[in-house]
Amino acid sequence: MSTLVAGIDSSTQSCKLVVRDAHSGVVVRSATRPHPDGTEVDPEAWWSAMTAVIADVGGLDDVAALSIAAQQHGMVCLDESGAVVRDALLWNDTRSAGAAAELVVEDGPAAWVRAVGSVPVASFTVTKLRWLANHEPRNAARTAAVALPHDWLTWRLAGGRSIDQLTTDRSDASGTGYFSAAEGEYRRDLFVRALGHDAVLPTVLAPHEPAGKTGKTVLGPGAGDNAAAALGVGAQPDDVVVSIGTSGTAFAVAARPTADASGSVAGFADATGRFLPLVCTLNAARVFDATAAMLGVSHERFSELALSAPSGCDGLVLVPYLDGERTPDLPKATGALHGMTMRTASPAHLARAAVEGVLCGLADAVDAILAHGARCRRVLLIGGGARSAAVRAIAPTVFGRPVVVPEPDEYVAGGAARQAAWVQLGGDEPPRWAGAGSTVHEADPVPAVRERYALARQRLLDRR
């Protein structure tokens, strides 16, 4: 009988579960359930979605090991008894922008980078803790432990009773702003300075160290979703992965930590003991959702429209900061449409401007990763947005290089399953699974698209 393993992606918009054969990686069953909207969420909603997908696949009785990956940075505060203190503030909740600015001014960006490898922005857990201390001192005082979404879900699934049993992994801990990926240690001083007092932090497990059990199923340490995606897609050191999901991310697996005092590149850890320099934007696939909804069309029609407009949209440029922006750090920014004329006032131009605008932001992200030492043999494009034919076709014109699109799949859940297989089978490296098929998209670069975007973005910056 084959050995089965499972991986979960508790992402911003949904919970996905995939069961795979531990040796071959072949998918055996899968399920998805939605998460509620919003940037402030009761963790119980993640638990309900997760238990529902487990039930949907017929339970875990025949699953030897399971790992949970999840959206990074979310602040889950627990009291002494392990009860949730308040709704979790997610990575895309920008209310802590002022707290982030306060923390950066206190120490200076260079000191933050030396301490934890990143300059904190509103997404980072440490800024959310400072916001809590400033705005909800009673909730801050009740906080006896702070976990991330994947830590909390793993702990609950293990039947966690005491907050001392919380665990995490290096990849997710490195997104808190109080863990140094380079040193492999918490910076409790920074944690205490943000929250106002000390509290329990999850024990950081090694990349394939078990976190406990649920029934007979062994639980892996789990990971942040981007680190799990790197595992799932089998990223090599000279690959740059671009993910277009709720967030837009560009990241690479690196042997050494990065230190970007400008704050663009976050110095995260990966899920194998290496590093994961990463740039994250707040505006990605949901810009396509919003534009398609505005035009009253499906994703398929949106894609057809975008492909029917000329490259560069006759000068129409969308700076897509619909949710504010994280990179560049403009939490209060709004989107802007430049170059409206009688000619460009068409659904096709708007659809293409949305695709080009999101891709230009991600091309800047790729450049930032490369400027910090990553090599780029190929760009791998994943995430829900990569399901769009227009995105796949337009990406090489904007990135200025061929783009490899692995077969549409749940790469975060798949990476978590691969980690679970590693926990189950042991060894120095995660098991090798045959990679999914992929298509290579090539097109002549159109530098004018990025040039016009850069001008439009600068105009937005100048208005501030």
Ligand SMILES: Nc1ncnc2c1ncn2[C@@H]1O[C@H](COP(=O)(O)OP(=O)(O)O)[C@@H](O)[C@H]1O
């Ligand atoms: N064909 C498509 N074209 C454009 N966007 C799409 C398409 N299919 C899915 N999406 C969008 O991708 C997003 C989901 O991507 P996913 O990577 O699963 O995100 P997350 O991990 O943040 O939940 C949703 O906003 C969804 O509407």
Ligand SMILES: O=C(CO)[C@@H](O)[C@H](O)COP(=O)(O)O
């Ligand atoms: O904040 C980051 C990375 O730093 C995001 O990538 C989150 O981890 C959310 O991921 P998705 O829900 O978009 O997959």
